[in-house]
Amino acid sequence: MDRDKILLTPGPLTTTLRTKIAMLRDWGSWDADFNAVTARLRQSLLKIIHGEETHVVVPLQGSGTFSVEAAVATLVPKGGHVLVMDNGAYCKRAARLTTLMGRTCTVMGFDEAEQVSPAALDEKLGADKTITHVMLIHCETGAGVHNPLQAVADVCARHGKGLIVDAMSSFAALPIDAREVKFDALIAASGKCLEGVPGMGFVFIRKAILDGCAGQSQSLAMDLHDQYTYMEKTGQWRFTPPTHVVVALAEAVKQFEEEGGQPARLARYTKNYQTLIHGMARLGFMPFLDPSIQAPIIVTFHAPGDARYDFKSFYAAARSRGFILYPGKLTQVETFRVGCIGAIGSDEMEQAVQAVALALEDMGIASGEPAI
Numbered sequence: 001m002d003r004d005k006i007l008l009t010p011g012p013l014t015t016t017l018r019t020k021i022a023m024l025r026d027w028g029s030w031d032a033d034f035n036a037v038t039a040r041l042r043q044s045l046l047k048i049i050h051g052e053e054t055h056v057v058v059p060l061q062g063s064g065t066f067s068v069e070a071a072v073a074t075l076v077p078k079g080g081h082v083l084v085m086d087n088g089a090y091c092k093r094a095a096r097l098t099t100l101m102g103r104t105c106t107v108m109g110f111d112e113a114e115q116v117s118p119a120a121l122d123e124k125l126g127a128d129k130t131i132t133h134v135m136l137i138h139c140e141t142g143a144g145v146h147n148p149l150q151a152v153a154d155v156c157a158r159h160g161k162g163l164i165v166d167a168m169s170s171f172a173a174l175p176i177d178a179r180e181v182k183f184d185a186l187i188a189a190s191g192k193c194l195e196g197v198p199g200m201g202f203v204f205i206r207k208a209i210l211d212g213c214a215g216q217s218q219s220l221a222m223d224l225h226d227q228y229t230y231m232e233k234t235g236q237w238r239f240t241p242p243t244h245v246v247v248a249l250a251e252a253v254k255q256f257e258e259e260g261g262q263p264a265r266l267a268r269y270t271k272n273y274q275t276l277i278h279g280m281a282r283l284g285f286m287p288f289l290d291p292s293i294q295a296p297i298i299v300t301f302h303a304p305g306d307a308r309y310d311f312k313s314f315y316a317a318a319r320s321r322g323f324i325l326y327p328g329k330l331t332q333v334e335t336f337r338v339g340c341i342g343a344i345g346s347d348e349m350e351q352a353v354q355a356v357a358l359a360l361e362d363m364g365i366a367s368g369e370p371a372i
């Protein structure tokens with residue numbers, strides 16, 4: 001059957017027909033019509049974080065990681081020192097790209113089942129005066145932890161340190177208000193909670209630090225200051241833009257606004273999340289995280305303890321019912337993940353639970369109960 005499968009992953013996500021249809025046209029990258037789409041899109045993105053007064057937004061071609069790398073290269077001077085608060089796989093990726101770009105990087109490790117600690121950060125910044133920037137992953141997509149953005153931002157502000165936030169999987173779903181949370185850069189992408197298609201990221205940069213970023217990037221393609229300056233001057237992207245991705249995102253943002261913006265999106269995802277965990281609990285499954293630190297974005301479940309379980313067969317059995325699950329990304333325990341985001345509602349989540357029930361039946365497993 002040729003119906004699209006429902007993507008219960010952290011991206012790419014299930015998109016609406018309207019968003020897909022927006023991609024059925026060709027656009028000239030230098031054309032005024034396309035430039036107007038880019039300009040409108042940038043305005044809408046700034047509005048989502050109430051950043052019109054304080055920040056600019058710079059889009060960049062590529063997947064989300066390209067924009068994280070670009071933000072570090074553009075914001076952190078070559079002699080800078082980045083402290084990465086690490087409670088998962090995406091934190092480790094941020095630390096690795098920072099090191100590869102030749103910036104001094106210190107990793108502050110936390111348990112992947114816990115939030116990062118603003119108090120520990122406070123102590124660290126008091127002890128090590130060489131740190132210039134702090135990097136935080138807002139929603140650690142590895143396990144699904146909702147990290148305390150406001151508290152971390154407050155500590156950074158008190159110590160006068162720059163804060164770089166990877167808000168890839170939280171932006172447009174969890175509240176972020178640039179008037180209240182002080183950050184130098186915040187990164188997100190087209191193919192996550194805005195429900196566009198993957199292919200571009202965007203970075204909000206604080207206006208007050210923008211001029212100081214000139215010439216800091218050692219990479220031409222990743223230089224956000226250069227991208228910004230060129231875009232302001234010409235209205236165009238510096239190099240070939242992902243035109244279809246841009247128009248699809250513009251259409252997705254229109255639907256986001258029609259739905260009621262961030263609060264409405266969070267409400268829908270929260271309902272998806274509740275439908276999922278209640279349904280999975282009926283089947284015996286246990287979530288990995290304490291609900292108090294769980295973001296309603298992606299849920300990590302313990303694998304069933306039954307010896308007949310293996311992820312590949314489980315995945316294939318759920319897939320044959322039309323649902324794409326996601327492998328776990330934890331180092332210690334056997335898990336799998338289920339996303340709550342994308343153009344789906346609680347009906348689809350109920351059906352996903354049903355698909356999981358049938359997958360267990362296929363495998364001869366009576367319950368999703370973990371071994372622990």
Ligand SMILES: *Cc1c(COP(=O)(O)O)cnc(C)c1O
Binds near residue numbers: 068140141
């Ligand atoms: C999705 C995601 C990214 C970007 O991953 P790409 O595969 O490059 O799109 C970065 N950080 C977090 C927290 C994410 O969820």
